[in-house]
Amino acid sequence: MKPLRVFLLILCTSALAFAGDNDFRGVVRAIEGHYGVHHMHVPLLGVAMFFARPSGVSGMKLAIFEDFDANADPDDVRRIVENSLGDGWHPFVRVRSRNDGNATAETTLIYANPSDGKMRMMIVNVEPSEATVVELKVDEHSIKRWLSEPGEEAEDHSSHHHTDN
Amino acid sequence: MKKTKAIRSSKLKYYGAILALLVASSIAARTQDAKIPPDVEKLSAKAKETVEVTMDGPMLHWASKFLSADDPEEAKCAKLVANLKGIYVRSFEFDKDGAYSTADVEALRSQFRSPTWSRVVGVRSDHDGDNVDIFFKLENEKMAGIVIIAAEARELTYVNIVGPLEVDQLADLGGEFGIPKLSRRSLSKAEKGDHK
Numbered sequence: 001m002k003p004l005r006v007f008l009l010i011l012c013t014s015a016l017a018f019a020g021d022n023d024f025r026g027v028v029r030a031i032e033g034h035y036g037v038h039h040m041h042v043p044l045l046g047v048a049m050f051f052a053r054p055s056g057v058s059g060m061k062l063a064i065f066e067d068f069d070a071n072a073d074p075d076d077v078r079r080i081v082e083n084s085l086g087d088g089w090h091p092f093v094r095v096r097s098r099n100d101g102n103a104t105a106e107t108t109l110i111y112a113n114p115s116d117g118k119m120r121m122m123i124v125n126v127e128p129s130e131a132t133v134v135e136l137k138v139d140e141h142s143i144k145r146w147l148s149e150p151g152e153e154a155e156d157h158s159s160h161h162h163t164d165n
Numbered sequence: 166m167k168k169t170k171a172i173r174s175s176k177l178k179y180y181g182a183i184l185a186l187l188v189a190s191s192i193a194a195r196t197q198d199a200k201i202p203p204d205v206e207k208l209s210a211k212a213k214e215t216v217e218v219t220m221d222g223p224m225l226h227w228a229s230k231f232l233s234a235d236d237p238e239e240a241k242c243a244k245l246v247a248n249l250k251g252i253y254v255r256s257f258e259f260d261k262d263g264a265y266s267t268a269d270v271e272a273l274r275s276q277f278r279s280p281t282w283s284r285v286v287g288v289r290s291d292h293d294g295d296n297v298d299i300f301f302k303l304e305n306e307k308m309a310g311i312v313i314i315a316a317e318a319r320e321l322t323y324v325n326i327v328g329p330l331e332v333d334q335l336a337d338l339g340g341e342f343g344i345p346k347l348s349r350r351s352l353s354k355a356e357k358g359d360h361k
Contacts (some may be wrong), residue, residue, distance in 0.1 A: 025351055090224050094217040096209065114227040140231075147228055150343050151216035 019063070023086050023113075024135040027122060028063045031131065035072065039063035039133075047157035056142030059120075065131040074107035079127050081109055088113045089122065093154040110154055119143050123154075184263040200253045204272050205323045207252070211265050212257035212321075218343040220252040229343075241337050249328035257321045270316050274298055279310055297345070299335070311335060315345050 030037055042064065074096065079164040082091070088149065092112040099105040106127050123134040146153045196204040209215045220228065229247035261267060277284065277300040295317040302310035308331060313324040324344050326335075339346040 045286075057279060090221060091219045092224070093219075095214065096217075097214045098212070114224060143231060147231075148341050150218045151254075154216065 002035045022123065024085070024133065025088065026084040027081055027124065027133050028042055030080050031065065031133065034080050035069045037065045037068060039065050048093070056137045056139045059137040061135045064134045068131040070128045072126060074126060075106065077124065078109055080126050085111060085122065093150045095151070095154050108154055170219040200251065200325055201255060201272070202276055204276065205255050208257050208265055208269060208321060211259065213260040214258040216256040218254040220342050222250055225249050225252065242341055245330060245334050245337060249326060249330065251327040252342050252344070255323045256343065259319045262318045265321060270314065270321070273314055313345065
């Protein structure tokens, strides 16, 4: 009986892992499909992210799109992302910055999926030639920071991914 | 024949005026009920940076459970948040003084000059003393929402808190969810009747 139980447990945990992955994959595929781009394959990305992740963050997934559509309308990106996210996701923070020429220079969209004591976040950052999708889980301490200063945290996170890339 | 035409024309004008009035009042009502009025969104085009924070029902409900964990300040905040329907914040940063005009802010304020809203004047933020306008929405003589417009030379913050909240409780929410910190003293002054 024991091998059967172990098998069922593995099946359940892998199903859960896929369920968690679905939203991230959905967003990445939706962007790829709409803009005709592919995210970069970064060797040893998982290992790098384990060491480079910000404190209080776990389960980080990252997709980077280089040579992204420079004319991408941030509102279009928002629609695409929102259509591909599953249930339980809520718009949380959006940061838009403009350059001197008054065109949108950078847009960061953050969606939150809260559950008991934890929060999953989907962060989509779009710049004229690059886009990044990050999914992460934040711990109790980080949630407090996010709830108290959502705007500042969003800016910190978008600049963190920017410098990392 | 001419008389009939004149009567028809005046009737049309009369109905036209009523229709226009109905449309205008429905637009005005929708503007006041909108989470973020269009005049706020327009400021985004002038801003160097716009930060939007949305905390709607399920998020607030979750945050209220989460905040109630430890210290008494958070517990107080959690109690307040649990009854709210939404918190919507728009924060604009401008690259130079005068990037937005007084008329822009005035247009914003004017949307809350109606019988359902009361304006509190003379409230100042804790850190730099710039002007903050606070409007309270009353429904059946109970607080049903609060709008804060904090204007600085290069920054403008618009906050819409939907749900029941007392004046003095606003200080407990300041500093959370992107809401600017407000002095408890100035709020209690406002509560005593410094309304305009």
